[in-house]
Amino acid sequence: MDKIFRVNMTNLTTRVETVPAAWAGHGGRGLTSTIVAAEVPADCHPLGLNNKLVFAPGLLSGTAAANSGRMSCGAKSPLTGTIKESNAGGTSAQMFARMGIKALIIEGLPADDKWYNLHLTKDGVTINEETALVGKGNFAVIDAVSERLGKKVGVITIGPAGEMKMASANISVKDPDSKIRSHGRGGLGAVMGSKKIKYISMDDAGAPGVTIADPEKFKTAARIFAKALLDHPVSGQGLPTYGTNVLVNVLNEAGGLPTKNFRYGQFAGADKISGETMHDTIVERGGKPKHGCHAGCIIQCSQVYMDKAGNYLTSGFEYETIWGLGADCCIDNLDDIALADHHMDDIGIDSIETAVMMGVAMEGGVLPFGDGKGVIRLIKDEIGKGTPLGRILGGGAAHVGKTFGVTRVPVVKGQGIPAYDPRSVKGIGITYATSTMGADHTAGYTIATNILGVGGSVDPLKKDGQVELSRNLQIATAAVDSTGMCIFVAFPALDIPECLPALIDMINARFGISLSGDDVTNLGKHILKLERAFNIGAGFTNMHDRLPEFFSEPVPPHNAVWDFTGEEIDEFWNF
């Protein structure tokens, strides 16, 4: 039977609770947002006594369903001030689900100045004082915990950035190779740091595993679903070969690759940092061009990137990171970007926020555009060591913009705008503007339809149909984020008719229920409205659903401008 594990850091007590009926149908993002909305005062300080950090595996995590191993983490965000859900691969979601942990809720703040770790088993949580690993990087924490407790344990950890409560700090999760996947966005590492928890370890020995109400029905649906993932050219071939970074050349060609802090839509060095070049470099150096971020992943869009000497440099090396330090900061050296990615993983900061921030810092004269070695130094020696400059940089793009008097600051609700220019890919601009999470491309990935020709086609340079497209995709995404599924299942789900029904059949077979497609859509709507209500309580209005003023400047090569009126954007919430 599923349980809620609750940890109170104020009085250092733990409890195992039954799942309230109102939470039973939720998982992943739906559950973290439900719990945050129910238990966290919207006007609280994100690093204060009343914020809570919630982890929840998805509805299908822990089952044999392909790509179902994503873990959701939620809280009020120190970066955006909004509700936040950030999900990641790694081994923790499957372990939580097998141990019957529907959610872990961490509340309160310790009264003393000590650091702690949490250890989870099927029976409950223990809180232990931690001294040895305080101040250590994420790689060292994962190695040390695996050494202490055995290779099989799961680890969720923060690096120095989280300890220092930087608003761009992330939470790292041990992956199947004992490397790192991250709950990247929104500064949730700072929330974990505020609660003085350095790491959470978990041991699922003796765990009951996940019960399936109708095993035969589940097996049939799981087979159809996995086949759709493998049959679709994006999830079956493109992603495993070139990784997400295949998008550099696509967006560059479409004039939507933000370059030099969103000044241009194309980057002269694009091919040097592209997925095609990255693939060839990985193969030449003996790395792995394909790799799963969690057990059960059959898409395998991740990879292992080696340095020139053939030593591990980084993995999970994603398009957004490469775009951000590459085109946006004008760095055309993939090895410099990979080394920066390694340090960001180790220090524990969001690679999207940090890359966007570096573009703003370059605009502000902190370092020249194109200075790859300078970026590595700032990450390692300033942010990593918490110098006064490092703490300013670790506060994220909006923070750095204010500090250095920069007006070209690409953020919405304080969160850095990712790798697609909203002027030349207008659908994603609607998602950035209206997402409950601050600028977030994953909230409603209109790139699929605007650029890639998946799920139909909408002209990226025109306004027609973009609000409706973003709305439909955000509703669907909120539901998918509740299943524990990787967001890339959306590619086959948009194009292959059997895919989405098979996903719903798996949920029904898992729980012995009979959800329809409409129920799933309604779930997505419910989650978005719940999250928005939290944000309204936190002081947000429709005026926060706007893009920065500088997007009225034309962006070459198409000289596109952001031309949605406020009223047109507000139509998004008309559902």
Place this chain on the structure above:
Amino acid sequence: MKITVKLFASFRDGRFKVEERDTPAGTVCRQVVLELGLKEEELGVVMVNGRHAPLEQELQDGDSLALFPLVGGG
């Protein structure tokens, strides 16, 4: 007339990255695709001068034609 053809991802295997080609006036995108030995069903994105284009689109002197298989990420 002269056009530039750019190939991406798996379309580069055994072909090229960028090539300038002489083509007769009136050539449409589909003809170039077929000349390269690509099948229509393999195509994901077709762009002429950075804008999505149908295979029937007639190319003009100086145009840049970009061909991608179906890819994705994000």
